[in-house]
Amino acid sequence: MLMPQIPTAPVAAQTITEWAASYPTLAALLESGLAPAQAALRWGLQLLKASAAADAILVFRAAAALDPNDASIWTNLGVALDRTGASAEAALCLLRALTLAPQQADTWLLLGVVRGKLGDNAGAEVALRTSIDLKPDSATAWQCLALLKERQRDYAGAIDCLGACVALGERSAAILANLGKLYYQTGRLQEAHDAYERAVRADASNPHFERMFRKARFLRDVLIGATVDGALATYMDHLDPLGAVEAREQMAWLETAAGLLSGWGHLEPAIRVCRKQLELVPSSASARYLLDVLEGAPGLSRAPDTYIAESFDAFAEGFDAQLVGVLGYDVPQQLCSLLLSQLEAGRKYAVLDAGCGTGLCGLLLRPIATALVGVDLSKKMLEMSERRAVYDELVREELTEYLGSQPGRFELIAAADVLLYFGDLGPLFKKSAVAMRPNGLLALSIELLEGEGDFRVLSSGRFAHAPGYVLRLAEEQFELVRTVDTTLRLDLHGRVPGTLFLFRRRA
Ligand SMILES: C[S@@+](CC[C@H](N)C(=O)[O-])C[C@H]1O[C@@H](n2cnc3c(N)ncnc32)[C@H](O)[C@@H]1O
Known part of the structure; x- marks a missing residue:
C-alpha cells in the first residue's frame, strides 16, 4: 500500500541541520527561534512559491517527520506532491491532514481536486461537497464541482453548480461563458443567450464569447418565432453587406443551426432554416436532405452521397472535439x-x-x-x-x-x-x-x-x-x-x- 514517504525524526533533524549550514534562509528562520519543524515548513512554503516544488517536498517531508501532528505540514506536502504529478501520495497526505483537522474546508477542496485527477470521481464529489458544507460561500468549491460534473458529462449537474457559483457573486466572464456553453449544449437557448450576453458584457474583447452570444441569440430568436431573415440580420449585423467569406460562414452556420434545432426536436424552426439555406444556395445537398427528412418525404432509404460529403466536410475539423469530447x-x-x-x-x-x-x-x-x-x-x-x-x-x-x-x-x-x-x-x-x-x-x-x-x-x-x-x-x-x-x-x-x-x- 502507498504510504507517505517520511524519514525518521533523527534523520530529519540531522538533514535540517545540514541544510541550515548551506541555506541562509533556513538558518535565519531557525535563528529567529522557530522550532525546526516550523522553520522547515516556512522555508518549504517559500520554495513552493518560487516554483521549486520538488525541493519543497523534501523539506516538508523533514518537517512532517519532526512534527507529524501538524496538519498544515501534511496539507502543504500534499500540495507540493500534487504539483509534481504525484497525486496518489498527495491524496494520502491531504487525508492525513484532514484526520488531524477535519474542519479544514480548503483541504477538503484540495483533496477533491486531487481525487478528480486520479479519476476517483465519487471520492472527489464527497470531498468537494464536504468542503461546501463547511464553507457554503466558497464559489471555488462550486466551480470545482461543476468541472467534475462536466467531465462526467452530467451537464445538468454542472449547470446547477455553476449557477450556485454565480449566485455567490462569482461573475467572471469565463464562468458566465462556461455556463452559457452548458446551457447551449443542453438546448436551453434562452438561458444560453442570457449567460453569454452577461459574459460579453463582462469581457467585450473576447471574440469567442461574442460569437457564441450571436449563435445563441439566433437560435433563441428562431425558436420563439422570429423570421429566419430577421434572426440572420441580427446574427450578421456587424457585416453588411457580406463578402464571399462571410456568405460561406453564414451558410455553414445555417447548416449547423438546422442540425441543432432538429436534433433538439424543434422541427418547425429547423424546417424554416433549411428553406432559407435553399433560398440562398439552391444546390445545398445538406439542406435538401434535412428538409426531406423533416417534412417526411416518402421513400428515403439512405442519405445521399452529396449530403454525406457536404455535411462531413463541414464537420471534419470539429468532429473529434464534439463527438469524443x-x-x-x-x-x-x-x-x-x-x-x-x-x-x-x-x-x-x-x-x-x-x-x-x-x-x-x-x-x-x-x-x-x-x-x-x-x-x-x-x-x-x-x-x-x-x-x-x-x-x-x-x-x-x-x-x-x-x-x-x-x-x-x-x-x-x-x-x-x-x-x-x-x-x-x-x-x-x-x-x-x-x-x-x-x-x-x-x-x-x-x-x-x-x-x-x-x-x-x-x-x-x-x-x-x-x-x-x-x-x-x-x-x-x-x-x-x-x-x-x-x-x-x-x-x-x-x-x-x-x-x-x-x-x-x-x-
Ligand atoms: C459518424 S462518422 C464515423 C467515422 C468513423 N468510423 C468513426 O467511428 O469515428 C461516419 C463516416 O462515414 C462516412 N460515410 C457515410 N456514408 C458513407 C458512404 N455511403 N460511403 C462512404 N463513406 C460514408 C462519412 O463521411 C463519415 O466520415
Whole structure:
C-alpha cells in the first residue's frame, strides 16, 4: 500500500541541520527561534512559491517527520506532491491532514481536486461537497464541482453548480461563458443567450464569447418565432453587406443551426432554416436532405452521397472535439475491442476501415493490420485520417461501390457509426460479402430503432435499425459471432442506445 514517504525524526533533524549550514534562509528562520519543524515548513512554503516544488517536498517531508501532528505540514506536502504529478501520495497526505483537522474546508477542496485527477470521481464529489458544507460561500468549491460534473458529462449537474457559483457573486466572464456553453449544449437557448450576453458584457474583447452570444441569440430568436431573415440580420449585423467569406460562414452556420434545432426536436424552426439555406444556395445537398427528412418525404432509404460529403466536410475539423469530447463517443474503442477479442494473437490481417472518418478506428486497427485501408466519401474527413499516418491507403469513394470493386480483398472490416447513414442495409451486406474473404470478420454498429419496422430515418437525418432486421439481412452470407447492447453517444435526451454486431463471413 502507498504510504507517505517520511524519514525518521533523527534523520530529519540531522538533514535540517545540514541544510541550515548551506541555506541562509533556513538558518535565519531557525535563528529567529522557530522550532525546526516550523522553520522547515516556512522555508518549504517559500520554495513552493518560487516554483521549486520538488525541493519543497523534501523539506516538508523533514518537517512532517519532526512534527507529524501538524496538519498544515501534511496539507502543504500534499500540495507540493500534487504539483509534481504525484497525486496518489498527495491524496494520502491531504487525508492525513484532514484526520488531524477535519474542519479544514480548503483541504477538503484540495483533496477533491486531487481525487478528480486520479479519476476517483465519487471520492472527489464527497470531498468537494464536504468542503461546501463547511464553507457554503466558497464559489471555488462550486466551480470545482461543476468541472467534475462536466467531465462526467452530467451537464445538468454542472449547470446547477455553476449557477450556485454565480449566485455567490462569482461573475467572471469565463464562468458566465462556461455556463452559457452548458446551457447551449443542453438546448436551453434562452438561458444560453442570457449567460453569454452577461459574459460579453463582462469581457467585450473576447471574440469567442461574442460569437457564441450571436449563435445563441439566433437560435433563441428562431425558436420563439422570429423570421429566419430577421434572426440572420441580427446574427450578421456587424457585416453588411457580406463578402464571399462571410456568405460561406453564414451558410455553414445555417447548416449547423438546422442540425441543432432538429436534433433538439424543434422541427418547425429547423424546417424554416433549411428553406432559407435553399433560398440562398439552391444546390445545398445538406439542406435538401434535412428538409426531406423533416417534412417526411416518402421513400428515403439512405442519405445521399452529396449530403454525406457536404455535411462531413463541414464537420471534419470539429468532429473529434464534439463527438469524443462533448458527446462521449467511443464506438471505435468498443467496436475494435469486440473485433480484437476474436483474433489470433500475433496474427495480422488485411483490414478495411469502412467510413473511416477522422481515423479513430484506424489508430486501433493499425497494430493488427498487414494492410489498412480507409474508405470515406468526405474529402475533409479523409484529410483528418491522413494526418494520423496509420493507413496504407485512403480511398475517397462511396462505400458500397468500393466494397463491390474489391472481391476477396479483406479479412476484417470495421464500420463504426456508418450504417447510420444507410436505411436499407441489403446492398451493403451483399457487397461486404463480396469484399470479404471466407471466415473474415465484419464488425458494425447500429443506432437502435425504438418501435416497429426494420429501419426509420430520424430527425437528425440518421437511420435507426431493428437488430432483427440486421440479423435477417446478414444471415445468408454471415454467421453471428456476438452482439453487444451499448450506448453510442450522449444527446440532449441522454444516452443514445445502439447495438454492436460481429459477424463471420460464411466459408
Ligand atoms: C459518424 S462518422 C464515423 C467515422 C468513423 N468510423 C468513426 O467511428 O469515428 C461516419 C463516416 O462515414 C462516412 N460515410 C457515410 N456514408 C458513407 C458512404 N455511403 N460511403 C462512404 N463513406 C460514408 C462519412 O463521411 C463519415 O466520415
